[in-house]
Amino acid sequence: MAPGGSSLFGVAAPRLEDDRLLAGRGRFVADLVLPGMVEAAFVRSEVPHALIRGVDSEAARSSPGVRAVFSGAEAGMSPVPDAMPWVRAVRHVPLARDRVRYAGCPLAVVVAEDRYLAEDAAELVDVDLDPLPTVDTADDALAPDAPRLYPDWDDNLLLHIAPENPEVDAAFETHRTISGSYTTNRCSAAPLEPRGVVAEYRDERLTVWTSTQAAFVVRTMLSQVLGLPEREIRVITPDVGGGFGQKNEIYPEEYVVPWLAMRLGRPVRWIEDRREHLTAAGHARDVRVDLDAAVRADGTIAALRGRVLSDLGSGEMFPAGFGPSLVAVGSLCGPYRIPHQCVRVQAAVTNKTPLGGYRGFGAPEATFAIERLVDKIAREMDLDRVELRRRMLLDPEDLPYETASGARVDSGSHRAAFDRAVEIGERMLEEERERDPGALLGVGCATYIEGVAASAFSITGSWSGQDSADVRFDADGGVTVGVGISAMGQGSRTMVATMVAEELALPLDRVRVVMGDTDTAPFGLGSWASRSAIVAGGAVARAAEALRGKGTEIAAHLLEAAPEDVELAEGAFRVRGSPGSEVPWERVAKTALTRTFELPPGMPPGLDARTSYEPPGMDHAPRPDGKMNAAANYTNSSHAAVVRVDAETGQVRVLRYAAVHDCGRVINPLTVAGQIHGGVAQGIGSAVYEHLPHAEGQPLATTFMEYLLPTAREIPPIDTEEFCSPAPETPFGVKGAGEAGIIGPPAAIAGAVERALAPLAPVDVTAVPLTPSVVRGLIEEARS
Structure with missing residues (x-):
């Protein structure tokens, strides 16, 4: 909290997360090493469009250090759900089975004792592909005689929206027309940290560490593709070296690596190299x-x-x-x-x-x-x-x-x-x-x-715009806040801590922020669309309001005052007009959590609040x-x-x-x-x-x-x-x-x-x- 009880908002305070990251104490997916862990490498199509005639992996299986090789036909995963009735169903599977549609598409996966052995063995997998004509541009895709990427479609449009507006037609009948055609070409987000996944299946529970912007969304999609209840899946996002929306997608590797961990009974890790990133991670614009x-x-x-x-x-x-x-x-x-x-x-x-x-x-x-x-x-x-x-x-x-x-x-x-x-x-x-x-x-x-x-x-068919916050006091007056948004270098921890400290009149160093873990953070949709401040702020504000209310009642009881006469400032509750009487948050928290016999009659123990927030008007x-x-x-x-x-x-x-x-x-x-x-x-x-x-x-x-x-x-x-x-x-x-x-x-x-x-x-x-x-x-x- 700023000196004198002034607002923390608008203060150019150093970010709380920076010292650890600048000192090299960050922990990214590639830093995770688990006992018995093996490494995965993917066999990717070098042909942009082809039918898959067969995958011969015998040479790879006998390669030194190799523990398993699976093709798409051998991987028992369900297709990724097509939840949106307003677009055509793609029904894509994490490892291609019948057809490849882009160069870089994963066809098979090799698991070995280390990444180098896995890469060597992946080169031995012989894939028999029957090339098909390619569709090179969107204009080519619209041609009546264009090859079909999906044979059951009657054209190559995943989505077509053709609205009508008579008022627009009337305007063009009245006014001069000036036209233009403007192209933003294909590019990539290229974050400092490429993608990565580590998975472990132990005691009939799956734990997945992945570089993502939306841990709870990943958990849901894993449940649907792997056939596990969501309660049996834990998704953790370690430090994320940049996301930029590219890591708000759910990729084939995020299904395959956990499936491998379940199938092999050993932890499995995959770390993307830059060539894979530029050919297989989501592209943009175009x-x-x-x-x-x-x-x-x-x-x-x-x-x-x-x-x-x-x-x-x-x-x-x-x-x-x-x-x-x-x-x-x-x-x-x-x-x-x-x-x-x-x-x-x-x-x-x-x-x-x-x-x-x-x-x-x-x-x-x-x-x-x-x-x-x-x-x-x-x-x-x-x-x-x-x-x-x-x-x-x-x-x-x-x-x-x-x-x-x-x-x-x-x-x-x-x-x-x-x-x-x-x-x-x-x-x-x-x-x-x-x-x-x-x-x-x-x-x-x-x-x-x-x-x-x-x-x-409109882009998922499942999620809307809500998020949650879980704010709880410890007996010493410190606060732990869990939020459903994610950190990827944008200063989210500092932002959340500032909002909590502002609402509860606490110093920043008394607030600890938890996020990016589906077991310890409340449900949320992650960080994208510049949403974190609004949705986390809304949930935090509601939780803080509940805690201030309960804290005021406890403090009023301890001060033998009416709650309406008690105010909160600079980390303590005071009776208005009586500057010598105050009860700090530490005393309130201790009363709520340990000295519960001092609580007002009928008040339950505890000093925590979990709330959700969805912005109005959307x-x-x-x-x-x-x-x-x-x-x-x-x-x-x-x-x-x-x-x-x-x-x-x-x-x-x-x-x-x-x-x-x-x-x-x-x-x-x-x-x-x-x-x-x-x-x-x-x-x-x-x-x-x-x-x-x-x-x-x-x-x-x-x-x-x-x-x-x-x-x-x-x-x-x-x-x-x-x-x-x-x-x-x-x-x-x-x-x-x-x-x-x-x-x-x-x-x-x-x-x-x-x-x-x-x-x-x-x-x-x-x-x-x-x-x-x-x-x-x-x-x-x-x-x-």
């Missing part, structure tokens, strides 16, 4: 947004129509990879007053690694599309791009506001944040011009809203009008990027960056700044460097030699500013900060590149990443 805008005479948009077309890869992923496309549709209007939209979704399967989640989850793709289209409208109508945005931006008096997709925006600083970002961007540009007057420099801006704490029902399915408010609240942000372009080589260098952000009430400014900086760095990677190309189904970037990640050298100075517009309906007034940093860079950088190249040629940037070859192509195309 979306094209085709948009038409009905444009009024002043350039403002009366309606949007179009299509979001995503390349899902093989579609063999849970949760399925169509979710970002739904979020993209809901994010297209951003903070603009665009009254109507009608956008269909086509999610096609192809012979690539399955698409999954990645930080931003559709919002970067939508923001790139609408911001590029707004710039195009300004260019074609000879309008100032900044002033055009100002004409459409939400004003404070517009709030609360429902967007054309159904999002209910109840607070924010949309215009103020945008104006500030533009001001910073122009200043940065002038400073760079003074520093390098002959360079091709440009500044671009982007503004958007981000839905936080979203419902999971839609878990579309309303009758097709609209949907799928998130608890909406963060807003505006970004500005200054770039230098080398016209000869096509190289784009991001020189300066600014993010003006509003996530409601800030709990810890250091944590928020860290989230924004990390997100911007990843967004720069997506905008300029990172790409996972394929040719005839074969991945062309399978190591960091080909998959280009930005380093500290490529990340510029990042200025961050916080506007604080507390959310009126969320606990503590918080929103979310985990994903906002990554949403703006592709749009802002694309606009900056266009401006930088304007003296040479009028280029139209419609795709990212802006690699040197892409930029050179834009210049040559414009000149020709």
Whole structure:
């Protein structure tokens, strides 16, 4: 607790978890060593599409140190459930049995005394594959004569949503149409720690350690695929070296390794290498947004129509990879007053690694599309791009506001944040011009809203948006709090401890946080969609309210005062107007837990509370009008990027960056700044460097030699500013900060590149990443 009983919120306190991690005392999946443990290695298809004729593992079984080899036909696991009736059933199994649909698909698994022996033996497994024609892109998948990835489907669409809106049709009959098509290419989250699983089956109970963002979801899926009751499964997430949504998927290896532990009676470990990660862990983005805008005479948009077309890869992923496309549709209007939209979704399967989640989850793709289209409208109508945005931006008096997709925006600083970002961007540009007057420099801006704490029902068919907290006092006045969210480097322990200390008027060092263990933490859905502060905060606030109430009654009894005359401050209960009388939490806890004879008559012992919380106002399915408010609240942000372009080589260098952000009430400014900086760095990677190309189904970037990640050298100075517009309906007034940093860079950088190249040629940037070859192509195309 801060000195003088002041709020802990807004204090830039060091994170509680950092000392242990920086000192090398972190414990990750790869650090786990159990007695008798063996290692697994997977045999993966080198062919993107084929029928499986047979798997010969005799040579591998006789290899030194090998304990077992299993093919898909020999592994007795149920298919992963298809829980969503609104999408086609995939019925994928953890080890392929009849057909492979992407290069990297697991076909068999080898278990040996160590990883090296397992890898050697895996190379001896002879797989007989009968190649089939490949489907290389989403456009190819839509062709009438395209090969079918799933023979019982009549096309290659996992999901197709085709809404109708007469008001949109009327707008296009009245106004001018300006169109564009915008592509965000395939990339990977690439966390520092790849995936890993350790499993042990002992005393008829399965324990699984896995690098995941959602331990309870993993437990449920293991129960359904392995046929064990959930109570007989314990899932633990050790330290997680980055998740970014990619570890919010449930992967084949997370089923196979526990099955092996049950089958062999020995602990089994599998640790992913980087090649496996780039070919078998969920890919991201790979979306094209085709948009038409009905444009009024002043350039403002009366309606949007179009299509979001995503390349899902093989579609063999849970949760399925169509979710970002739904979020993209809901994010297209951003903070603009665009009254109507009608956008269909086509999610096609192809012979690539399955698409999954990645930080931003559709919002970067939508923001790139609408911001590029707004710039195009300004260019074609000879309008100032900044002033055009100002004409459409939400004003404070517009709030609360429902967007054309159904999002209910109840607070924010949309215009103020945008104006500030533009001001910073122009200043940065002038400073760079003074520093390098002959360079091709440009500044671009982007503004958007981000839905936080979203419902999971539309992408899982099972879970909605709830979470829990378990807060209990020890007899010495210390507190242990268990929460259902997960830690993956984002400072969750510090955040939860701060909220508990704030609510109970305790010092931070009196709070211990437990998470990531289905045996010791209460039920929760994990950490994704920037949800942790809202859902954990809501549950913590309810539990703390119950504890304050009981603590007040106990203290009033001990003080011989009426409960309504007792207040809590600085770790103690006091009678108002009697400064010399107080009962600290230690005395209250000891009374509740040990000296129970001192409790008020009829009060049961104990000082603990378990509560659940689900944000109000969320839609878990579309309303009758097709609209949907799928998130608890909406963060807003505006970004500005200054770039230098080398016209000869096509190289784009991001020189300066600014993010003006509003996530409601800030709990810890250091944590928020860290989230924004990390997100911007990843967004720069997506905008300029990172790409996972394929040719005839074969991945062309399978190591960091080909998959280009930005380093500290490529990340510029990042200025961050916080506007604080507390959310009126969320606990503590918080929103979310985990994903906002990554949403703006592709749009802002694309606009900056266009401006930088304007003296040479009028280029139209419609795709990212802006690699040197892409930029050179834009210049040559414009000149020709």
